[in-house]
Amino acid sequence: MEAETQKGAEGPSIPPGACRAQLARILDSADFDATDRERRFLSFVVNETLSGRGERIKAYSIAVEVFGRDASFDPQADPIVRVEAGHLRRALERYYLTGGLADLIRISIPKGGYVPSFSLHGTGRTDVVPEPPPSATVGPAPASIGSTLPIMFATAILVAVVLALLWWVHAPRSVASRPEIPRLAVEWFEDLSDKGDSAALARGFTQEVVGGLSKFKDIVVVQSPSPEVARQVRYVLRGSLYMSAEAFRLQVILRSNPDGTVLWAESYDGPATVHDLLKSQADIAGNVATALAQAYGVIFQADAKLAVPNPPDDWAAYACTLSYYSYRANFDAAVRSSVHSCLEKAVERFPDYATAWALLSLILIDEARFGYPIDPVRSPALIEQALAAARRAVELEPLNVRGLQAEMFALDLKKEVDAAMQVGKRALSINPNDTELMGEYGYRLALSGKWSEGCALVTRARERNPAPLAYYEAGLALCSYFSGDHEQAAAWIRKANVPGNALYHVIAAAIFAEAGYQPDANRERDWLVEHEPALVQNLRQEVALRFNRSEDIALFLGSLRKAGLQFSE
Numbered sequence: 001m002e003a004e005t006q007k008g009a010e011g012p013s014i015p016p017g018a019c020r021a022q023l024a025r026i027l028d029s030a031d032f033d034a035t036d037r038e039r040r041f042l043s044f045v046v047n048e049t050l051s052g053r054g055e056r057i058k059a060y061s062i063a064v065e066v067f068g069r070d071a072s073f074d075p076q077a078d079p080i081v082r083v084e085a086g087h088l089r090r091a092l093e094r095y096y097l098t099g100g101l102a103d104l105i106r107i108s109i110p111k112g113g114y115v116p117s118f119s120l121h122g123t124g125r126t127d128v129v130p131e132p133p134p135s136a137t138v139g140p141a142p143a144s145i146g147s148t149l150p151i152m153f154a155t156a157i158l159v160a161v162v163l164a165l166l167w168w169v170h171a172p173r174s175v176a177s178r179p180e181i182p183r184l185a186v187e188w189f190e191d192l193s194d195k196g197d198s199a200a201l202a203r204g205f206t207q208e209v210v211g212g213l214s215k216f217k218d219i220v221v222v223q224s225p226s227p228e229v230a231r232q233v234r235y236v237l238r239g240s241l242y243m244s245a246e247a248f249r250l251q252v253i254l255r256s257n258p259d260g261t262v263l264w265a266e267s268y269d270g271p272a273t274v275h276d277l278l279k280s281q282a283d284i285a286g287n288v289a290t291a292l293a294q295a296y297g298v299i300f301q302a303d304a305k306l307a308v309p310n311p312p313d314d315w316a317a318y319a320c321t322l323s324y325y326s327y328r329a330n331f332d333a334a335v336r337s338s339v340h341s342c343l344e345k346a347v348e349r350f351p352d353y354a355t356a357w358a359l360l361s362l363i364l365i366d367e368a369r370f371g372y373p374i375d376p377v378r379s380p381a382l383i384e385q386a387l388a389a390a391r392r393a394v395e396l397e398p399l400n401v402r403g404l405q406a407e408m409f410a411l412d413l414k415k416e417v418d419a420a421m422q423v424g425k426r427a428l429s430i431n432p433n434d435t436e437l438m439g440e441y442g443y444r445l446a447l448s449g450k451w452s453e454g455c456a457l458v459t460r461a462r463e464r465n466p467a468p469l470a471y472y473e474a475g476l477a478l479c480s481y482f483s484g485d486h487e488q489a490a491a492w493i494r495k496a497n498v499p500g501n502a503l504y505h506v507i508a509a510a511i512f513a514e515a516g517y518q519p520d521a522n523r524e525r526d527w528l529v530e531h532e533p534a535l536v537q538n539l540r541q542e543v544a545l546r547f548n549r550s551e552d553i554a555l556f557l558g559s560l561r562k563a564g565l566q567f568s569e
Contacts, residue, residue, distance in 0.1 A: 014105060015334060015338060016335075017327075017330075017332040018105055019046070020050065021329075022103065022105040023043065023107065025100075026095060026107065027039055027043070029095065029099045031095050031100065032099070032100075033091055033094060034087070035087075037084060038087055038091060041062065041084055041088055042109075045057050045062070045109070045114055045116050046107065057113075057114050059075035060075055062114060063078070063080060063081050067081070081114070085114055088109060089108070092107065092109065106119045178352075179314050179317040179318050179346065179350045179353045181318065182218075182219050182220070182234050182235065182303055183219070183221075183229070183232050184213065184237060184293075185225055185235070187206075187236065187238050188223075189203070189206045189238070189240060190238070190239065191241055192242040193242055193244075195243065198241060198243040201241060201277065202239075205241060205250055205284065208281045209237070209284070209289065211285060212286055212288065212289030212433060213237075213288070213289045213292065215401075215430065215431040215433065215434070216293035216433075217355065217401070217402075218293070219293050219299060233257050234256065234257055235254055235257060235302070236256075237254050237288075237292070239253070243272060245272065246271065247270065248271075249267060250284060251265070251266075251268075252267075254298060254299075256302065264292065266291070268284045289433045296436075296466050297466065303322060313350075316345075317345075317349060317350050317353060319342075320339070320345070321346070323339050324343065327339045327363075328471075331370065331501055333370065336370075340363045340364075340367070343359055347360060353396075354394075354396040354400045355403075357389050357390070357393035357403065358400060358405070358406045359406075361390040361409075362406050364385050364386035365382070365383065367382050368380075368383050369413065369545065370503075373534040373537065373538035374538060374542060383410055386409075386410045387411065387414070390404075390407035390409075390410055393407075394407060401427045401430055405437045407423050408421070408423040408427065408441065409440065409444065412444050412548075417448050420444060421444070421448060424441035427441065438457050438460060438461040438464075439461030439465065439472055441454075442454045442455065442475070443458055445457065447478075447546060447547055447548060449552065451479060458476055458479065459476065462476065470498045470504075471496075473495050473496035474492070474496040474503075476492045477489045477490075477507060477508075477511055481507075481510065481511050481559075486514045490511050493507055493512075502528065502531065502535055505527050506528065506539070506560070508520070508521075509524035509528065509559075509560060511559070512524060513560070513564075514562065521562070521564070522563070525563050525564045536567055537567055538567065538568065539565065540569065543557055543560075
């Protein structure tokens with residue numbers, strides 16, 4: 001069992017986004033055995049603390065704001081808060097002994113008060129994290145924005161980037177000459193039939209899978225490695241093929257090296273005709289490659305859980321790239337600057353690290369498009385920097401699709417739309433199994449006015465990507481909106497539900513207004529007016545930055561007016 005944290009020990013501070021992700025994970029877990037009232041209790045005290053209002057957390061405020069007691073509530077006469085706090089402490093203790101045993105962040109309610117503490121499991125520091133921006137508030141019952149798996153790994157990755165940054169700042173330089181990249185050994189698939197052409201088919205399946213995996217540049221795929229390379233292999237893929245006269249079954253297993261832990265296994269069946277076998281080889285190879293090697297895939301998830309004490313420079317740089325995907329789960333502005341700094345240090349230490357250049361470009365793009373209001377000087381400068389970083393990535397590695405994705409995005413924001421779409425199309429032809437790229441290219445294509453073609457890609461990306469799905473669902477909400485299906489658009493935007501993202505509220509306001517859900521539209525309008533008044537005043541420019549057709553801009557602005565938003569013309 002891992003060591004318990006020791007109060008007062010030295011350790012890294014915890015980003016507020018990581019604490020919010022941990023709260024969401026607890027609330028979504030079946031192992032957190034708590035009543036609805038206890039869940040509201042936990043959400044309230046965490047939210048108040050992260051917002052810098054810990055001093056307001058008293059029995060009276062909890063009773064009134066969480067339990068619905070009236071202003072005459074007397075905590076001396078009514079022990080409800082004290083009793084529920086005891087229940088909540090025990091529920092948290094049970095959670096961390098079961099489903100939360102491996103969680104890196106611990107949330108607890110120390111006895112004698114109701115202000116929560118946050119600690120890194122194994123480090124012991126329990127200092128409260130800084131106040132996040134108002135838009136980052138955690139609500140009483142956070143809705144899931146997709147699979148719970150990404151939330152699990154988001155916490156680990158955010159902690160990893162903090163540790164990596166601290167190590168870079170305070171530790172002596174290591175002698176690593178290149179960044180860490182996970183190595184995957186693919187063994188020749190075993191022929192269990194030993195009849196006819198089954199051995200050749202087993203080798204054919206192996207080669208197809210190797211070809212699909214090798215398109216992902218964030219892993220190194222090896223076969224028959226030398227002893228020196230074999231020592232660096234972190235994952236091993238094995239398979240076996242059984243053939244009958246009518247059908248085949250292929251079983252594929254991914255294990256960690258050297259302990260042999262099974263991380264993933266899948267079986268594929270199909271008819272044994274020549275035509276079907278050839279098609280199955282390509283389809284299965286694509287499915288295996290996507291499941292294992294994409295961002296948020298099995299290898300990503302396994303690496304995100306690895307705890308590397310005192311990480312050397314090569315691992316610290318790799319941890320920075322992992323941290324980008326954690327940030328991308330909800331585009332949390334509270335951690336964006338940390339990820340940005342980490343990626344800058346990665347390319348400084350490893351100037352030939354193409355993926356780090358690509359992700360640095362994407363972070364710069366987010367600083368430009370999410371910096372409300374648009375700065376007429378700074379935003380274009382950030383986009384130019386992003387384009388330069390993306391082109392550096394592509395120069396270093398011409399087939400790096402993340403670099404091409406960043407180049408596409410920067411060109412699109414510069415309104416060089418045709419050039420952007422050409423880059424995106426080329427990138428997807430290089431790796432059609434990269435769903436991260438597929439979704440972003442589809443989104444850009446749709447916003448350029450090719451809604452049908454782009455929305456089909458976003459749909460496919462959502463179906464195949466285990467990542468947090470809100471980004472895709474917001475895109476599909478826009479797809480339905482521009483097709484005139486406002487009911488479906490409302491269903492998609494409700495599913496997306498990213499309460500801390502201002503653009504989510506803009507999209508929701510327009511859709512609810514058109515769908516006739518005026519109370520919902522009013523709620524979104526009020527949120528925007530309270531939290532992002534500068535964005536509201538500048539809505540015309542913000543919308544024009546994102547949509548490329550004048551008719552789409554006019555339609556969307558009209559819907560925002562129906563929602564009651566008033567902005568400069």
